[in-house]
Amino acid sequence: VTHVHNTSGECKTADNLLTLIELEKKFIEEDLSCILIGWVSDAGGELRAACIRLQSRYPWLLVTDCFVHQACILGDYIKKNPCLFRMAEASELISWFNNHSFALHVLFSEQRSMPEFGNVILTLIRAVITHWLTHVTSFNQLLRVSMAMKSAVLKHKDNIIKAAGTAVSAVSKAKEMVKIIENPAFWTDLEMISSHLEPLSIAINVCQGSHTRVDMVGLMFGQLYKHY
Template sequence: MITAKCEVHTVRITDVSLEQKTADHLKMLILEVVKEVEVKWKATIVAITSDASGESWAAIKQLVDEFPWFVAPDCFAHQVNLVVGDYYKVPSTSLFLQYMKKATDLITWLRSKTMVLSMLRDIQKALNAANPSQMQQVLSIIHAVLTCWTAHYLAFRCLLDLRTTLDILAKQERDHSSDATSRCKAQEMLELIEDPLIMLTHIGPLALAINFAQAAHCCLDEVLIILGYLVSRYQDLLNMMTSTNDQIGLHAIINSLEKCWSKSDQTVFIAAVILNPLYKAKPFAQICQFTTAGITSLLLKLWQRFQSTPAPESLHQEIINYLQD
């Protein structure tokens, strides 16, 4: 696929189910697409991205070695999802995983009872009728889909948004089921409703970041601003949290974000932020090497990398004029 004017266009789909998934083979397929885009589409390839799995990463590395002007960032929606995975691996998050299982069991049970879903809808309508000044949208119970990275967060967020409605249901409808087995199951599920189901404070910012990063029009400067926001947000949370388990989990997220950044082609991300007139050098104001001279040197080196020719003499002054507005 290629992106142009914020739209994604499919160039080619290749069936490799009967072929070996090697780095060399993937590199060959990418080169064929590069040639097709440059010859038939009259477009110049400047960046290639993929997930960071072993063979994909090796193929991209080979391409960058052969074409050093290529920018090759990892898919940062995937990277942020891996940060979530690193968070779940921390032993202190076991309580959170228990709440996840409870919430998933509750969602599965609620969605299996059409009458219960209807009652939830009626309770919400009644609450809206009683408080017309605070009328809210009538929500439904949604189930997470594994292939959608933000689905679990949204499904659990919906449960929290329905907390008042679920509490009313738990108090009013305990004896709704007809047979003893059903009543026992209903009692078990209704007790889950009364539990403090989940704490989404930790993964909420990551879900927001994935939503930005997976957009077809997400740009390099936005990725770096997102990473900066995440680290800043989790450091603030770290200062607020007194629980050791919370602090261990937050440290795991920050360390994982820094690991993602450490293996990035950092120069192009930094340059993309500087060349956005909304930001320029402001996000780096507290870092000593980001002087006018340092920024000029960085941009001149990128010119050399992309153009394979020395930068024109006028570029130095143009950069200074830009930074000084």
């Protein structure tokens, strides 16, 4: 019900942005006969400065940052996590399998032969680097096929390496991927990473919805506190 302003041809200073906010506040209160109780906005740059001035001018308003932008917390976690190299290994392993048809074929064949998959073939998902929820989905999927992947290497290691190519670099990379799969610590660390990332990803996904309510954000904070 409020307006969308085209500011592409204007300087996006705190003063100019505050003027637009004031116009919307007036419209909400006078034209819509509503009581404005809060303002949510981006947390960076001039808009942040405009919101600080808005809070100073109207101390009774609830002025807060948009929680969607707090998705950066996952990026902070990934940078600080001592198991960062495991995430890099997992991403590289997924990409390598998806780029080598024989290895992927062996993985699918192993899944077909294992009753726990119930004739359902799970593919490997490559994460979108800026979409944090896809990292969790990607790692969880890799964990789901871990037994089939270990079995594939146990039975067909030599053929998987041979099918990678004759170039020294290709053979070296194939051996590196096999070594990752055979390393129990890799899978243990990946399970830990997934358990840490999943609650944060769910919280971000819930809080960035078009129908997200304030109470939902509060509940998600409570869930995160309880989990960690």
